[in-house]
Amino acid sequence: MDHMAGLGAFMQAAETRSFVAAGRQLGVSASAVGKAIARLEQRLGVRLFHRSTRSITLTPEGAMFLDRCRRIVCEIEAAELELSQRQGAPRGKLRVSLPLVGMLLMPAIGTFVRTYPEIELDLDFTDRLVDVIDEGFDAVIRTGEVSDSRLMTRVVGTFQQCLVAAPRYLKERGTPQTPKDLLNHACLHHKFPSTGKLERWPLHADGRPLDIELPATVVVSTIEPLLSLAEQGVGIACLPDFAVARQIEDETLVPLLQDHTENAGTFRLLWPSTRFASPKLTAFTEFIAKHLFEVAVRLPA
Template sequence: MDSLGSLNAFVQAAEARSFTLAGRKLGVSSSAIGKAVARLEERLGVRLFHRSTRTMTLTPEGSCFLERCRRIFSELEAAEQELAQTQGAPRGKLRVSMPLAGMLMMPALSAFMRAYPQIELELDFTDRLVDVIDEGFDAVVRAGDVSDSRLMTRTLGTFRLKLLGSPGYFARRGTPRKPEDLESHACLHHRFATNGKLERWPLRRGRKDFELPTTAVANTIEPLISMAEQGLGIACLPDFAIRRQLEEGTLVTVLDAHLQHSGTFRMLWPSSRYLSPKLKVFVDFMAQNLFPA
């Protein structure tokens, strides 16, 4: 490998904490990565990694050198992208991981595809915790807080959970006026695919605690929307997923004053990666169109 190739081998190995994974990403053997790192250490006169049969961690010198290398590659990618921008519209493949609820974001995604036909979207829908860098994603969309210092983030918008049912259901079973009234209703629950737990309804319960009945459980949102529309019970759903149903009157909300919830969707991408034109337009477009006012 040349000098730039050795630096890239080091960066990939440092981020993956594995010669094998780094080699797989670069299309070379793990021994080639190991030799490149060894030559780099010999040239620099310092150890970059603490290595054992089970683990591989950066030395203090290695951590410092990694940040410098990231800046070098960021500047190189920036220069390449500046030249690419002179060639026309953003183009190329964009690998994005979306939550399962992202299926309900398809109107915004479809609008992006129409606006930027030369960008090829590769979408992976899952609720598992993906490793953006190791799995080669350009970006991920997730709800919740971010604790990975390797990632940059931009807020796409906020959402709230709502309790909903069909007008027909409430005509038959009555409309709950306080949280305790839910004990006598059919409740449709969402189960997290990642840990198998039921999503807690964000009710202000006061002094009295109670168990919500379980009439049906699903690990994706779409079946719950359908069951609620068919009058089979009350579901707790994010507001962005049921805008059309609320506008058309097929679903109505209850107990709004007794709910306490606010969630945030964010776009995340590797901090070592220059914000390429295709990624920049995707981030900007989704921030403007995913949760329209």
């Protein structure tokens, strides 16, 4: 406690450039301030102030020490603010960016809205690489790796890509037994809107990836039409397992070439790195990490 008192006396004296003014702010005498700073200087082994009969000024060591003390005080204030904010109910506007495939995650989002009715969600769906900080997002859900040191990140779920087709399509066209059989089938592709490139199907044989130029019967820029077209029996689609788990369970879609597909994807939640997180952001990150895929029936291993 004596150390903290000495730091307080030092910071007040450094700000006011006067032991008298510092004592007045702290409710003690100028002599008490001078003695506290002298003890601090003795303990540190450096002189913090140049003293004269009319004024005091910081030494280079004192200026450096003052800068560090200010940062410590800011951290203490941030910790106090964090604790005080955690006592309040999560509320207010929360701006979140999701990938276009995020439309398939809406059951979890809907449950979150019902759980936290005082939080106003502003959802932006896009596959472009948004600037979380400059564009003012509170949080972003994305797949893949993250390299922005300004952001905090948390893995909230994993998924597999799988090939599916409707039973009636397979009855008409036959069931492919090897990846090369796909060359004789109608293939439904997802195109990345930001690049115009087709998403690669994760095909492999004997542990090695296959690069096969598949027929592009239909190409779409969002996932939902692929799911609809596959269910209608138009062709074979490559979709995330959480998007087709219910259809496979209901037998409206059939998984194909499971021994020849291998691709794990990761959903990450990103948010700006700050000294503390608001209650609304904490509520969102914790809820999504726990419940993102809880509502989906996963494919059997």
